[in-house]
Amino acid sequence: MSDCIFCKIANGEIPSEFLFEDENVVAFRDLNPQAPVHVLVVPKAHHENFVDNVPAETLASMEAAVRAVAEKCGIAETGFRCIMNTGTAAGQTVMHLHMHVLGGKPLGEGLIPA
Incomplete structure (x- = not known):
């Protein structure tokens, strides 16, 4: 998708420091951290959301990215939250599948980024 910000980041058109990258996904810090x-985990291929016929290998790469990010950022042992919003009613504002990985402090109710 030519105008998708996450496609541009994932495919290197917009520079970003990746905390994880494989053939299917990238992970980078959110510009508006909550x-x-x-950290956002984003597939390189455009999928609108979680129920958009996402290939199993992409989902496996997302899992590997979460594991690597949690280790690299020091939250694997203390705990973290993973969030995927699906559709506007759920708060999805960028219509490209992505997962938020949040941690580094106690996460109370109501912390659900778009």
């Missing part, structure tokens, strides 16, 4: 650790 916690001390707030």
